[in-house]
Amino acid sequence: MSIALRSIADEQESLEADLKDEILRMYSEIAENPDGDFHFYHGREAAERFGYDPDVLDRAPASAVASFAGVGNPHLRTGLEEGMTVLDLGSGAGLDGIIASWSVGPSGRVIGVDLNPTMCRRARANAAETGSALDCREGRMEDIPVEDGVVDVAISNGVINLSFRKRWVLRELHRVLKPGGRVSIADIVSAKQLSQSIVNDPKLWAS
Amino acid sequence: MFTLFEEAGFARVKSVVVPHFAFKHTATRNAAEAYGVKAVLFTAEKPTDA
Numbered sequence: 001m002s003i004a005l006r007s008i009a010d011e012q013e014s015l016e017a018d019l020k021d022e023i024l025r026m027y028s029e030i031a032e033n034p035d036g037d038f039h040f041y042h043g044r045e046a047a048e049r050f051g052y053d054p055d056v057l058d059r060a061p062a063s064a065v066a067s068f069a070g071v072g073n074p075h076l077r078t079g080l081e082e083g084m085t086v087l088d089l090g091s092g093a094g095l096d097g098i099i100a101s102w103s104v105g106p107s108g109r110v111i112g113v114d115l116n117p118t119m120c121r122r123a124r125a126n127a128a129e130t131g132s133a134l135d136c137r138e139g140r141m142e143d144i145p146v147e148d149g150v151v152d153v154a155i156s157n158g159v160i161n162l163s164f165r166k167r168w169v170l171r172e173l174h175r176v177l178k179p180g181g182r183v184s185i186a187d188i189v190s191a192k193q194l195s196q197s198i199v200n201d202p203k204l205w206a207s
Numbered sequence: 208m209f210t211l212f213e214e215a216g217f218a219r220v221k222s223v224v225v226p227h228f229a230f231k232h233t234a235t236r237n238a239a240e241a242y243g244v245k246a247v248l249f250t251a252e253k254p255t256d257a
Contacts, residue, residue: 039235041229171216180255187246192241
């Protein structure tokens with residue numbers, strides 16, 4: 001590899017490491033301080049904006065609802081059935097995974113994946129509170145810790161936009177799905193190329 | 208994103224804009240508007256012969 005390419009690769013690696021730190025910091029802050037003021041709607045207010053059933057939110061653990069930081073409602077298009085295996089990519093405090101577990105029932109399973117081990121512990125605790133079996137695994141969305149071809153439906157909510165390597169993330173989702181498997185992904189897109197100042201600023205990118 | 212889904216091998220890629228998505232603070236909302244930022248719900252399938 002040339003010196004110039006090596007330099008670009010090093011810079012990209014450094015930005016990704018900074019971004020990972022910022023994502024861990026920001027989402028930990030939402031979990032630890034759900035009453036804080038963030039630039040996006042979160043918690044029950046956000047979930048209700050996106051059409052989550054209030055009765056479902058009442059039934060879910062308060063901690064999972066309070067830490068909700070999604071950007072839409074992937075459950076609107078999942079078509080989940082009993083016995084299915086679901087992957088929740090970027091499972092956070094577990095709200096979407098818990099809701100999915102109610103749809104697939106005890107004969108199904110939900111695998112959560114989150115970068116943040118603290119969030120995985122929280123998701124497991126929230127799931128246990130409702131009797132849901134949520135298997136949360138710490139890992140990166142660019143390298144999903146799930147075997148090939150086992151997932152019926154993958155959901156994700158406001159997470160993939162955080163990756164610099166979206167192409168890899170989608171390839172990974174394709175890998176873990178069974179043939180005929182589906183994704184339902186709520187995420188942020190931008191019609192225009194973001195400025196380099198935003199791309200190079202982990203705080204802005206993580207936002 | 209459509210291209211990325213298709214390049215990854217997905218079929219029947221569909222999207223719908225998430226209604227009611229907005230940033231909370233005016234400055235962020237204005238910046239997002241300038242870049243055409245939207246929340247979108249994507250669905251796609253892995254072909255049965257994949």
